[in-house]
Amino acid sequence: MRKPLVGINMKNYINTRAQTSEWLEATIPLLENFSDVDTFIFPSMGTLETTANLLAGTSFGFGPQNMAPEKSGPLTGEFSVESIIDLNANYVEIGHAERKNLFHEKTSEIAKKIKLALDEKITPVVCVGEEVHANDTNELKNALKKQIEALFQTINLAQWENVVLAYEPEWAIGKASSAETNYIESAHQALREIIRELGGDETLVRIIYGGSVSKENAAEIVRQKNVDGLFVGRFGHKPQNFADIVSIVSKTKG
Amino acid sequence: MRKPLVGINMKNYINTRAQTSEWLEATIPLLENFSDVDTFIFPSMGTLETTANLLAGTSFGFGPQNMAPEKSGPLTGEFSVESIIDLNANYVEIGHAERKNLFHEKTSEIAKKIKLALDEKITPVVCVGEEVHANDTNELKNALKKQIEALFQTINLAQWENVVLAYEPEWAIGKASSAETNYIESAHQALREIIRELGGDETLVRIIYGGSVSKENAAEIVRQKNVDGLFVGRFGHKPQNFADIVSIVSKTKG
Numbered sequence: 001m002r003k004p005l006v007g008i009n010m011k012n013y014i015n016t017r018a019q020t021s022e023w024l025e026a027t028i029p030l031l032e033n034f035s036d037v038d039t040f041i042f043p044s045m046g047t048l049e050t051t052a053n054l055l056a057g058t059s060f061g062f063g064p065q066n067m068a069p070e071k072s073g074p075l076t077g078e079f080s081v082e083s084i085i086d087l088n089a090n091y092v093e094i095g096h097a098e099r100k101n102l103f104h105e106k107t108s109e110i111a112k113k114i115k116l117a118l119d120e121k122i123t124p125v126v127c128v129g130e131e132v133h134a135n136d137t138n139e140l141k142n143a144l145k146k147q148i149e150a151l152f153q154t155i156n157l158a159q160w161e162n163v164v165l166a167y168e169p170e171w172a173i174g175k176a177s178s179a180e181t182n183y184i185e186s187a188h189q190a191l192r193e194i195i196r197e198l199g200g201d202e203t204l205v206r207i208i209y210g211g212s213v214s215k216e217n218a219a220e221i222v223r224q225k226n227v228d229g230l231f232v233g234r235f236g237h238k239p240q241n242f243a244d245i246v247s248i249v250s251k252t253k254g
Numbered sequence: 255m256r257k258p259l260v261g262i263n264m265k266n267y268i269n270t271r272a273q274t275s276e277w278l279e280a281t282i283p284l285l286e287n288f289s290d291v292d293t294f295i296f297p298s299m300g301t302l303e304t305t306a307n308l309l310a311g312t313s314f315g316f317g318p319q320n321m322a323p324e325k326s327g328p329l330t331g332e333f334s335v336e337s338i339i340d341l342n343a344n345y346v347e348i349g350h351a352e353r354k355n356l357f358h359e360k361t362s363e364i365a366k367k368i369k370l371a372l373d374e375k376i377t378p379v380v381c382v383g384e385e386v387h388a389n390d391t392n393e394l395k396n397a398l399k400k401q402i403e404a405l406f407q408t409i410n411l412a413q414w415e416n417v418v419l420a421y422e423p424e425w426a427i428g429k430a431s432s433a434e435t436n437y438i439e440s441a442h443q444a445l446r447e448i449i450r451e452l453g454g455d456e457t458l459v460r461i462i463y464g465g466s467v468s469k470e471n472a473a474e475i476v477r478q479k480n481v482d483g484l485f486v487g488r489f490g491h492k493p494q495n496f497a498d499i500v501s502i503v504s505k506t507k508g
Contacts, residue, residue, distance in 0.1 A: 011328050011329060012334040074265050074428060076350040077333075093330065098330040105358075
């Protein structure tokens with residue numbers, strides 16, 4: 001049985017140590033009754049050490065919103081996996097659409113990061129999703145298959161177990177409403193078929209949905225058979241909102 | 255009179271908080287007699303908060319090796335200027351060759367970062383330098399002029415005062431030896447002419463040299479009229495080496 005999972009990507013919205021501490025100190029107590037749901041945060045890059053100190057010893061996962069494609073070396077401006085390990089972080093966000101579209105990340109570089117994270121026992125939350133709304137499930141599956149094959153070609157099959165896929169249709173990111181629920185379910189189902197076709201054990205792979213998640217759409221989305229959780233954005237900036245989402249996932253999927 | 259300046263870019267070589275603390279705690283005491291030289295460090299991104307805590311109240315400058323092109327927002331994986339301010343950091347490295355060549359940074363994005371840093375009163379250390387060794391000073395000046403014009407077109411002239419240029423000829427980065435001294439001096443001189451031609455007061459702009467700096471070449475390079483200091487790489491990973499370079503700059507230029 002896959003344990004439900006709810007994460008939040010703070011992007012560059014909450015960028016001071018005090019604001020990040022405030023969010024964590026308000027949120028952690030609200031989650032006490034939901035140990036049946038795993039949670040994680042990708043705080044703003046300049047607040048990671050503060051996050052590490054506050055989350056030490058808790059079950060609240062965390063990590064950076066990006067990672068260098070190599071362990072160490074002449075990589076000015078990158079965030080090394082050695083620092084992730086040093087901070088006792090356990091997740092890393094890889095391949096977000098903003099990294100691809102705004103900061104020119106290439107698929108081959110993203111694939112390297114996925115392999116490195118898995119080899120270093122850090123859980124990669126790999127963002128996948130088609131750029132434009134597909135007209136039918138075939139078109140949807142083909143678009144996703146191309147991505148998955150390119151991103152995961154170098155991992156060994158056993159490593160699928162430690163992968164989290166965040167399905168974020170690019171056309172739904174930052175929009176007022178999420179993708180339609182049946183569309184989401186067909187995408188998640190397609191992703192499972194693709195993993196199976198590649199030889200991976202999809203039953204172990206948690207696939208969460210991200211893209212304009214809110215209290216209004218959370219229950220319906222997470223009720224879908226192939227959705228294991230939610231990846232929250234701006235809506236979760238209020239601790240109570242994030243806790244409400246976790247509570248919904250616990251009731252629906254816990 | 256421009257105060258001499260020595261900086262170090264740790265890139266992704268020293269990536270744990272303990273290693274960074276060790277370097278700082280060993281280096282700071284060695285610099286006590288060189289208050290006539292400004293110093294700064296760009297530690298690995300995952301150790302910035304530790305650096306901020308250790309350098310609080312000292313004159314040792316620091317900051318990140320890169321920065322987001324906008325203050326805040328949907329910029330997954332970037333380092334916000336708001337975090338730089340929160341950490342009381344006072345420098346930021348912008349436009350390093352590795353960001354351009356390995357991580358696809360565009361000139362227009364680098365120009366935005368320079369303007370944002372200056373507007374937020376953070377000193378940008380802007381890396382400039384030609385890709386291939388120029389055959390004569392004209393060719394060298396033309397290559398540099400193209401870069402400077404594109405990078406600084408949006409700043410207002412008074413802001414030149416807070417700019418640090420790090421001249422790093424790309425062809426010399428990571429090599430065993432630095433560029434020839436007279437070549438460096440002609441590049442620094444060309445940079446000053448360019449700033450003047452653009453209307454800026456070049457006498458206020460510190461231009462430091464970077465690219466395979468070591469104890470053997472430091473004195474000769476920094477003796478040049480238009481060189482205001484050095485930007486150290488791997489050679490400075492040993493605290494005593496870094497202190498020796500600062501000492502050479504103090505004796506030569508202090």
